[in-house]
Amino acid sequence: MKPIRLAYLNLTRHRLTTFIAIAALAIAVGSSGVLLRIYSLSNSRFTTLAKGGDGIVGAKAGHIEILLGSLNLEGDYPEFIPANLFDSLRGPEYSSKATEDDGMLHTVIPILVFGKFKNYRVMGTDESFLHRARSEDNPIILTGKWYQNNGEVVIGSHVAQEESLKVGDKIKISPWVGNTNTPAPDREFVISGIIEPTNSAWDNGLYSTVEVGREIFREGKIKTIWDDKILSYFLVYMGPKAYGKFDSLINQRTVSQAVFTEQAKVLLESLTGTGRILGAMISALIIFLAGLCVSALMITRFDAMGTEIAVLRALGYTKKEITSWLLYEGLMMSLPACLLGALIDLASFPILKSILSSGIPMNPLVTISIFQSSIVWIAAVVATVLALLIPLARVYRQDVHITLRGI
Amino acid sequence: MNISLKKILVKLPNGKLLFQLGDFNVASGSRVLIQGPSGKGKTTLLHVMAGLLTPDEGTVEIGNKNLKYLSDDERCVLRRDHIGMIYQKLNLVDYLTASENVQLGSELPNRETARQVLKELNLSGSEEKLAVSLSLGEQQRVAVARVIARRPQIILADEPTSSLDDRNAEVLLSSLLDKKLNSTVVMVSHDHRARAHFDKVIDFEKLVN
Numbered sequence: 001m002k003p004i005r006l007a008y009l010n011l012t013r014h015r016l017t018t019f020i021a022i023a024a025l026a027i028a029v030g031s032s033g034v035l036l037r038i039y040s041l042s043n044s045r046f047t048t049l050a051k052g053g054d055g056i057v058g059a060k061a062g063h064i065e066i067l068l069g070s071l072n073l074e075g076d077y078p079e080f081i082p083a084n085l086f087d088s089l090r091g092p093e094y095s096s097k098a099t100e101d102d103g104m105l106h107t108v109i110p111i112l113v114f115g116k117f118k119n120y121r122v123m124g125t126d127e128s129f130l131h132r133a134r135s136e137d138n139p140i141i142l143t144g145k146w147y148q149n150n151g152e153v154v155i156g157s158h159v160a161q162e163e164s165l166k167v168g169d170k171i172k173i174s175p176w177v178g179n180t181n182t183p184a185p186d187r188e189f190v191i192s193g194i195i196e197p198t199n200s201a202w203d204n205g206l207y208s209t210v211e212v213g214r215e216i217f218r219e220g221k222i223k224t225i226w227d228d229k230i231l232s233y234f235l236v237y238m239g240p241k242a243y244g245k246f247d248s249l250i251n252q253r254t255v256s257q258a259v260f261t262e263q264a265k266v267l268l269e270s271l272t273g274t275g276r277i278l279g280a281m282i283s284a285l286i287i288f289l290a291g292l293c294v295s296a297l298m299i300t301r302f303d304a305m306g307t308e309i310a311v312l313r314a315l316g317y318t319k320k321e322i323t324s325w326l327l328y329e330g331l332m333m334s335l336p337a338c339l340l341g342a343l344i345d346l347a348s349f350p351i352l353k354s355i356l357s358s359g360i361p362m363n364p365l366v367t368i369s370i371f372q373s374s375i376v377w378i379a380a381v382v383a384t385v386l387a388l389l390i391p392l393a394r395v396y397r398q399d400v401h402i403t404l405r406g407i
Numbered sequence: 408m409n410i411s412l413k414k415i416l417v418k419l420p421n422g423k424l425l426f427q428l429g430d431f432n433v434a435s436g437s438r439v440l441i442q443g444p445s446g447k448g449k450t451t452l453l454h455v456m457a458g459l460l461t462p463d464e465g466t467v468e469i470g471n472k473n474l475k476y477l478s479d480d481e482r483c484v485l486r487r488d489h490i491g492m493i494y495q496k497l498n499l500v501d502y503l504t505a506s507e508n509v510q511l512g513s514e515l516p517n518r519e520t521a522r523q524v525l526k527e528l529n530l531s532g533s534e535e536k537l538a539v540s541l542s543l544g545e546q547q548r549v550a551v552a553r554v555i556a557r558r559p560q561i562i563l564a565d566e567p568t569s570s571l572d573d574r575n576a577e578v579l580l581s582s583l584l585d586k587k588l589n590s591t592v593v594m595v596s597h598d599h600r601a602r603a604h605f606d607k608v609i610d611f612e613k614l615v616n
Contacts (some may be wrong), residue, residue: 001510001512006511009502009503009507010502013502013503013537014502182471307498308500311498311500312497312500312511313483314457314459314486314492314494314548315486315487315488315511315512315553316483316484316487316512317483317487317512318480318483318484319479319480319483320480358556383545398462400459401451401454401459401460402420404454404459404494404496404498405450405451405454
């Protein structure tokens with residue numbers, strides 16, 4: 001009888017223990033895989049932050065909340081800021097010409113979040129979004145053109161790709177004005193253009209006029225202290241000497257909050273750095289623990305087979321054949337366990353994603369495929385094979401005579 | 408295939424002498440029954456002949472091969488190809504059927520041969536039963552079937568008839584000592600029913616010093 005058949009019979013004749021072992025392995029593989037993928041997804045926000053100039057103005061909130069809300073299009077619905085402030089920033093000190101050390105504001109881009117198309121945010125803005133003080137930050141229209149009226153929308157490349165949309169298509173946009181239930185009906189928009197991929201959160205956005213957003217607020221009878229003269233954020237490009245004035249103007253004299261983009265990024269990095277390291281460590285620890293579980297399981301199983309191994313040796317099975325037998329058993333358990341674990345991973349990933357909802361990017365630009373868990377699968381198989389080393393060491397040292405005599 | 412033992416000395420794990428014997432030869436095709444009291448080393452002597460235990464002193468030759476010069480795996484191959492051993496504790500693999508236990512060890516015998524041998528040993532109908540579900544007597548016959556199905560040149564048997572009634576003991580001994588097998592047989596047993604079947608009966612206490 002060949003070792004592979006012996007391995008198969010041993011597993012199939014001990015169905016309950018085999019099932020428990022495979023289920024335990026599968027759960028370890030599945031949970032490690034899903035956590036690893038959630039970690040990767042959460043980490044992806046650091047690579048997808050959009051370019052939004054030097055400063056961001058939002059409602060009074062934390063710097064990170066404003067940064068991620070405006071430049072990564074994530075988190076809860078933002079509070080409002082008065083549009084009058086935006087108008088005054090585009091006032092006398094506003095200049096479209098940037099110099100190295102001036103104190104002027106050069107671009108102020110309005111953003112009003114007002115709707116959702118599936119999970120994608122729809123924002124009102126204007127042409128300043130395309131024409132910024134630093135031209136390398138300018139999103140470029142790939143096909144079609146910038147919207148011409150309130151019934152048109154420009155979409156990010158990721159939205160177009162994921163939803164198979166093209167210029168001229170009509171889409172329905174649902175009003176989204178925070179937690180307030182709005183009676184405003186869904187609106188139909190025509191896609192006028194698609195923005196070239198920026199590999200940033202802009203690829204996940206839909207852009208129309210600020211005015212259409214305000215119409216939705218009026219239709220929905222959303223009350224704010226500034227009526228419909230509201231915005232969600234302004235993105236500001238400014239000269240180096242404007243930082244101080246900008247800071248004191250916004251933070252000390254208005255209801256809004258100014259955030260300097262680079263400072264906020266550094267803050268985000270430093271605040272979440274520990275979390276990221278911790279996350280990576282936890283993921284590694286879970287994989288390690290899963291490996292240990294697998295090893296412990298296999299060692300216990302193989303250890304209990306000491307007499308059986310001695311019998312087989314007495315019957316003429318060589319050490320190489322015994323090794324093959326144990327290896328086949330390990331693989332026959334770990335491979336289906338990995339497959340089952342991958343299915344658990346596949347099924348639980350969207351559930352965990354929806355539970356975590358605002359804690360992780362909803363429309364990741366990076367692909368978080370099931371194959372990112374392959375490191376866990378490899379670890380499980382390696383752990384199984386490593387687990388063979390202990391019983392194998394015993395096989396190689398085993399005194400068959402003593403084992404068979406039970407001395 | 409002959410068995411030749413020369414100046415064998417075996418100690419217990421605690422270092423005490425278990426037995427010592429001078430020269431002992433079993434000619435090819437002969438049948439030898441070794442009898443003697445328990446605990447004196449009869450089973451250990453069979454293990455020495457099978458290459459499962461290396462004696463503390465002396466040489467063991469199977470055919471023209473000195474076991475001292477064979478590696479562990481080479482001794483395994485020798486057992487697989489030439490030696491069939493029936494153990495006192497039977498050593499069947501619990502989760503395998505009677506037929507599968509007979510097929511253990513090498514690619515031969517195939518399933519049909521295994522079933523045929525089991526039938527000869529009055530085990531028809533038990534071929535697909537798990538070893539653990541068989542009676543002690545049936546298990547004993549499966550252990551014997553496992554050996555004779557492979558038609559080894561040497562059969563070493565340790566109390567193979569201890570749990571059998573007269574009829575089954577007779578069937579088993581007839582199969583084990585079948586002239587067609589032409590095997591060299593060394594059997595250790597207290598069973599007086601066995602004496603008549605052997606060419607030579609040796610008192611273990613007289614064999615060892």
